[in-house]
Amino acid sequence: MPKSMFLNMIKDEMYQLRYSKRSIEAYLKWISSYIHFHQKKHPNLMHDKEVEAFLSHLVLELDVAASTQKSALNALVFLYRDIIRQPLNFKLSFIKSTRQQKLPIVLTTDEVRNLLAVVNAQYKLAVSILYASGLRLMECMRLRVQDIDFDFKSIRVWHGKGGKHRVVTLADELIPTLQQQITVVKQYLDADLLNPEYSGVYLPHRLRLKFKNANRSIQWQYVFASRQLSKDPEDQSLRRHHIDGSTVQKAIRHAAKKASIPKTVTPHTLRHFLKNASLHFSLRAILRMFKFSSRQICATHLLQSGADIRTVQDQLGHSDLRTTQIYTHILQRGGNSVVSPLSRL
DSSP: OOSSHHHHHHHHHHHHTTOOHHHHHHHHHHHHHHHHHTTTOOGGGOOHHHHHHHHHHHHHTTOOOHHHHHHHHHHHHHIIIIISSOOOOTTOOOOOOOOOOOOOOOOOHHHHHHHHHHSOTTTHHHHHHHHHHOOOHHHHHTOBGGGEETTTTEEEEOSOGGGOOEEEEOOGGGHHHHHHHHHHHHHHHHHHTTOTTBOOSOOOTTHHHHSTTGGGSGGGSBTTBOSSOEEOTTTOOEEOOBOOHHHHHHHHHHHHHHTTOOSOOOHHHHHGGGTTTOEEOOHHHHHHHHSOOHHHHHHHHHHHTTOOHHHHHHHHTOSSHHHHHHHHHHHIIIIISSOOGGGGO
């Protein structure tokens, strides 16, 4: 909790605007750094020139990467646009970072096999999904039970980087372990429902109003639920959140050291195997794919039985072939044509 009343006010405002916990922490860090850089001068008394000086300082004195400088800029743009209500000039003049991005570190198949063999059993499933499905760390941590589709061997990722949704492959090898994990989550939920102080799992935005009992249903529980209940920083409600991503990071670092892998291994390192294999769909396509009506089930089963796509188009009266092709994505992209790298280990 920030000591400054001003920073606390910003924190509360960001929660009201539905910013994520990580975004709030990052923005508060940069706003605090900006204020301290200018000898604790209040942002109300500063504007474009002071922002330019701070952003240039990050490059000249701290040699930050372009992405880091951009993160600081985003925080200050938010500060002046949504808090101070005096937006910054669109043409700020500051020294931009030219530091080159680091080359990606890629593990060999043997190194991945050795890593998975020694990683802490408590985190092995999460680490395996990072590798097998190409998920980002927090995408994996935020998975809900209903995001796992065992029938089509796929995982739905909602609000990934850039707010995008996509569907990725679920490796056959992980299905039994995932089912066991969901059983554990169900046991957690059964115990939580007996606790009169339990407020249900966190639901984003207006979903908590639209689906009033969803926060107590198994479908909305986190797959990687924490072993302990905790207070929601937004409203101090008692909830069961997902495990902390930093614990998975530490488990991967420890496993890499134990496996004698002479590389810096992070959760993102495992993602490099599937960077080009993750399958992206529009929200409309995903909604069509997974909210089946009887017509949609018919289309899918016709294709499964070997019917020609033109025949299915005529059968369902689709004027555009692209509408019919949506169902081929389910069969070909969910888990049948894209083979997870985990299956090749």
